[in-house]
Amino acid sequence: MRRWNGWGDDTHQAELADFAKALIAELLGETKPLSDASLQEALERVPPSRAPDHPLLDTSPETRIRHAAGQSFPDWLQMRSGAFENIPDAVAFPETSQQVRDLMAWAAGHDVILVPYGGGTSVAGHLACPVSEKPQITVALTRMNRLLDFDKESQIATFGAGVRGPDLEAQLAAIGYTLGHFPQSFELSTAGGWVVTRSSGQQSLRYGRIEQLFAGGSLETPKGTLEIPSLPASSAGPDLREIVLGSEGTLGILTEVKLRVTPLAETEQFYTVFMPDWESGVAAVQAITQGRIPLSMMRLSNATETDVSLKLTVPEKKLSKLNMLFKLKGLTDQKCMLTFGLTGSKKQVAANQKLANAYLKQHGAKRILSKMLGDKWKEGRFKGPYLRHPLWEHGVGVDTFETAMDWSALRPYINVIEQKVTSALKEQGIPVFAFTHLSHVYPQGSSAYTTYLFPVASSYEETLERWKIVKKVASETVVAHGGTISHQHGVGRDHASYLPAEKGKLGMSALKALSQNFDPDQRMNPGVLIASETASNTEPA
Amino acid sequence: MRRWNGWGDDTHQAELADFAKALIAELLGETKPLSDASLQEALERVPPSRAPDHPLLDTSPETRIRHAAGQSFPDWLQMRSGAFENIPDAVAFPETSQQVRDLMAWAAGHDVILVPYGGGTSVAGHLACPVSEKPQITVALTRMNRLLDFDKESQIATFGAGVRGPDLEAQLAAIGYTLGHFPQSFELSTAGGWVVTRSSGQQSLRYGRIEQLFAGGSLETPKGTLEIPSLPASSAGPDLREIVLGSEGTLGILTEVKLRVTPLAETEQFYTVFMPDWESGVAAVQAITQGRIPLSMMRLSNATETDVSLKLTVPEKKLSKLNMLFKLKGLTDQKCMLTFGLTGSKKQVAANQKLANAYLKQHGAKRILSKMLGDKWKEGRFKGPYLRHPLWEHGVGVDTFETAMDWSALRPYINVIEQKVTSALKEQGIPVFAFTHLSHVYPQGSSAYTTYLFPVASSYEETLERWKIVKKVASETVVAHGGTISHQHGVGRDHASYLPAEKGKLGMSALKALSQNFDPDQRMNPGVLIASETASNTEPA
Missing domain, CATH: 3.30.300.330 (GMP Synthetase; Chain A, domain 3)
Structure with a gap:
């Protein structure tokens, strides 16, 4: 469980x-551990629910606790101590877009706050609800997890936004396709969560970030439904997909996502090589990417991470033998692990491997247990x-x-x-x-x-x-x-105060204008994306 | 001239x-031609300028006529008849972002309308100013055309937004790089124009659309400057680049653009093959793209375009010989020309050519004058x-x-x-x-x-x-x-009434909210993107 x-x-x-x-x-x-609260202790501290009645709501303390936080470090401390700053008053489990629309209308009528919940894997404070005088309802999308439509010709799969990584890939694999989006949170995180947080999968080098995979979908907002049609490209004005991407639940709830999928590749291989040092490693990955060699992933660990990874991956007994091999190949404690993937048809993979190897060799790569360590990476990804x-x-x-x-x-x-x-x-x-x-x-x-x-x-x-x-x-x-x-x-909430440095004052006011457009009563996940103190300091439109 | x-x-x-x-x-x-107006006749019809004084303004009738329209068919009729529906009161030629900022402030003080002008190549009615009681100033970016900064390591070139295609490529070629953005309007259109209209170049298959090439830049708006930093990717909220892209001068004036450039390729080749018919041609280009074969362009003409192209490209005398060749190869009048490009290192091009040829052959492609016709395409592009x-x-x-x-x-x-x-x-x-x-x-x-x-x-x-x-x-x-x-x-104006079909009511209100945020007095290119009748029918925020 x-x-x-x-x-x-x-x-x-x-x-x-x-x-x-x-x-x-x-x-x-x-180091000395802190003592954790038991579930029972945590449950005893759950305050009574203030949620108005609604047939979709679960107000049981355990369900509420299980949806009270994500996986950020502050969230972790709340979970381990059992002392949550705040716990949602109820969790709704809609199964259709219509139910989400109904929830929106109900939320307006009862003036409650809505917090969308996908896989609960956020590490940036998207889910720890803010303390508010208004009741807070967390909307878990988990039951909206089916493949709703598949356009084989256009390679577009429409899913319920609450589908988790493994369920999504299993449904696609059954028809011979993959999305190819594998963030580290893959086992738990959802398609909708990927979209609204602009997730990036480990093989983004081949498949693209979620921005490139998200073709359109349905966003249920307090002002109505925003339907984004699926188009391969368009020059018709600003791209609304790019407003939904990264909206983090502040504009509405994404209920359906149209995703660009790919036939399952004929072959996929992962390899690890060792670069003499950080500078040669960076030069190699930079040259390969700028040279447009279509690998499916690359990961360059610095010397410290290389050392730690090897110690965690390779059994202690074998490590000393490995270290001798390193010495023999002239590698020092400055060496950096570079793991890369090749995905596609056998012909493509063979062609790309040749092209990549030329770059790697040029930058001094040494192959030691190359396939084995590549497989280890895959196994532990x-x-x-x-x-x-x-x-x-x-x-x-x-x-x-x-x-x-x-x-x-x-x-x-x-x-x-x-x-x-x-x-x-x-x-x-x-x-x-x-x-x-x-x-x-x-x-x-x-x-x-x-x-x-x-x-x-x-x-x-x-x-x-x-x-x-x-x-x-x-x-x-x-x-x-x-x-x-x-x-x-x-x-989320953890990075919100740093966002103005990137978006600028005028950019932040544009984000606020969008938020006002879709959510005039500001009931959607308040405090996320736009820091509360900034939000109150509204600039003239 | x-x-x-x-x-x-x-x-x-x-x-x-x-x-x-x-x-x-x-x-x-x-067919019978209409008679055109001479420049002199057109000049005589230019009304007096209503522009308030400003040192950057040129109010001469010829300058105003030369910036009164783009290249849409209605624009063309205005130019040929000399009967312009409207002519800007003056044209400003700023040379720096600061001058554009000053113009913005001046425009607010004098309540004038501003219409940004890049290369004047719009075919959608971006430039034919609307009739208004307010004076209309066209802001020509032409003098902001220099390479301002080059980050070699990150392959980011910063240009004045008014730089035309050939000037941009010449400045990049001098340092060994290319942007690779070649719309048919390339000779006249500008980097800023490409960005704000979401342009696509003929080799977008390799280089991407302008959306992928535009890394950031400066937008001068009535509410201040929006600086978009250059980042390879970000999950920090909605992407402001994607609001500037396609903004069509309605949010402000783009003065500087940061562009993702690529080292000049070692080799580039274009080939033409003939597909038996439209269906086999479509199947081939679809399979090549879905198979991720990295060609640099593909163009599939239908049978009618194939016929017309050959008649326009191949001298009459040679055409009958060519037709015999077609017969010999079993091609009928249903045949479709497929032109494709290969760009990259010699090794990459060789590898990709092999991969592409396998697909083409499988779909029945016939090679006739393959290289010659490919070169002809390049020559006339x-x-x-x-x-x-x-x-x-x-x-x-x-x-x-x-x-x-x-x-x-x-x-x-x-x-x-x-x-x-x-x-x-x-x-x-x-x-x-x-x-x-x-x-x-x-x-x-x-x-x-x-x-x-x-x-x-x-x-x-x-x-x-x-x-x-x-x-x-x-x-x-x-x-x-x-x-x-x-x-x-x-x-532009020509497609504005069809935009709601794509963006939806809620999407249109989001675009209006953005416009209000940056341009509360609605002085930036009114009537473009958001149709005037819709704009006045403002929905509650």
Whole structure:
């Protein structure tokens, strides 16, 4: 069953090997876990529901708790402590667009706040409802999960927006197709959630970001239905798809999505090579992307992440043999793992592999266990978040942040970000450990994704304070280098105060004007995307 | 010098061969030209300027006439008759963003209307100013045409938005790069114009539409400057680039554009093959695109366009020999020309050619003068619009319309569109001749571009009426089949009344909300994009 207070299904238990614990001790010193609340304890703290009656609502405390938060670090602390800042008054489970339309009208009549809920995997604070005098209803789209239409000729599949990754791919695989959208949250996250948070899948290099896969659909808003027709391209004015993409539930509820799908590829292969150092690795991925070699994914880990990954992936006994191989090939502790994928027809894959290999060789790539490590990556591609649990139980907090920026900005950014983050808690004498990778590479630039670990404090409050300090340092460094506040996680509440740096004052007023157009009473997921304090400071239209 | 009353530079004179005239006689019967106004006659009809004083303004009648219209068919009739419905009171030629900002403030102070002008090549009525009690100033961006910044690492070139195609490519070629954006209007149209009308270049298959090439820039609006930073990708809320794209001068004036450029390719080749018929041609381009074979362009002419193209391209004497070759290869009058391009490194081109050839062969492609006809296409790629002149002088009106739709909608559309258009003037006994091609092909669907010819009437008014009838039939057929009202020409005034069919009522109110946000006094290019009657019928926010 899905965990009420953490990531994923409780049948999957990640564990920390002894030598991982030793590594943590070396990096972070002695760590001590906080004690968690039991579900029973959490349930006892759930306040009575203020929801007006409606046949679709579930007001049971457990359902409400299970939809009270996402997976951001502050959300995690709420779940582990059982002390939620706020809990929705009820959860609605609509099964049709018409039911969502009815809910919209009902919400207006009863002046309640609506918070759309897809897979509940947000790591940016999209789901932790704000405290409000109005009742808050979370609208879970989970039951709208079917393939509604398939236009084979145009390769457009229409799904209920609440369909989860595996269900979506299974329904497509049955007819020989794939969407090819595989974010790390794939097991739990939904098609609608991907669209409204502008998600990016691990194989975006082949399939595109969700922006390229989302062809149209239906958005139910307080002002009515916005139907976006499916078109291959159009020059007819601003693109409304691009207003729905990234709207994060503030304009309405996406109920149906038309997605651009692809026949299942004949073959798919993943390989790992080792680059002599970070600079040669960056040069290689940049050259391959700018050279338009159609790989299906690339991920370049920095030396620290390479070291940690190998230690977590390769059994301890084999590691010393591997290290000898590295030495033999002239690789030092500066080496960087580069994993890449090839997807398509056998002919295409063969042709592209040749083209890619020429670039890799030119930049000094060494092949060691290339296929095996590539397969390991594939095997573990959705398993990262499960590690939060054993780390937490070992007294370690873990979080990630990410950005994207042009290549010219990325190189200086990479030079400082880890230093900034690892010294963020220096004044308090608290160590932070961080490592980084590039996983979405564009001709123009790249995403940069940093994972960091720190010891939890002796209380939840203090632990949250530690996180806030690190998050602030990270966000400010991202913004100062001209990076986007998020390449793939969205804005939510956690990033809202950094959005004006990217959109500008006039851009923010445009977003507010759109919000007013679709949701004049501001009942859709308030505080997300547009920070509340800014929202009240409304500029003249 | 650039023609004041038609297309392009007057040093290039297109001519109709005798057999083309014979073909016209066969198709349209006897045609008789209308008499044109001279520039002198037109100048005499220019009303006095009502423009308030400003140092950047040119109020000379010739400058005003030369900026009074674009290249739509109604624009053409105005230019040829010298009877302009309206002429701007002055033309401003700013050279810096600061000057545009100053103009904005001045325009507010003097309550004048501003109409941005790039290359003046619009074929959708973007530039023919509306009649208004307020003075109308056209803002020509032509002098803002320099490469302002080049980020080599990120392959981002920043240009003044008024830079024309050839000037842009020349400045890039000097440093070894290309934008690769080649609309048919390339010789005259501007980077800023491409962005605000969502232009598509002939090699969009490789380089993408302008949506993919436009990374950011500066929009000067009545409410201030909207700076869009250059980012490779972002999940931070709705994408403001996509609001500027297609804004058609209604939100402000784009002064600087950041463009994603590519190193000049090692090699580029164009080939033409002949498909047995339309259905096999469509199947081939669809399969190649859905198979992700990275060609740089594909254009499939229907049988009628194939016939006309060959007659216009191949000298009469050689045509009979060519026809024997066609017979020999089993090709009938149903054959369809398919021209395609390969661009990239020699290795890439060789690999992709192999992959494409397999598809072509499978669908029955025949190679005849493949390289020669491909080169002919390249040579004439920007010359089509010059043919308007000899046709007009021969008493023939010519116009085009275009759309894009999903493959499932395209096949039924193609079956009826030419029949609809060629019989549009049937009641009056007037013949219309039409032919069609697909030139922008996507996995999901395709553009469809129809050219039509009809005899001009005995007066300008009646000729305009003929055009209006055909245009209405064409537009209604496009919309009825679920096509976009424009794949590459934009909305302007000519398509504005069909936009609500695509955007919906709620979508239109969103566009109005954006317009109100940036231009509360509605002085930016009014009547474009949002039809005036609809605009006044403002819905509650």
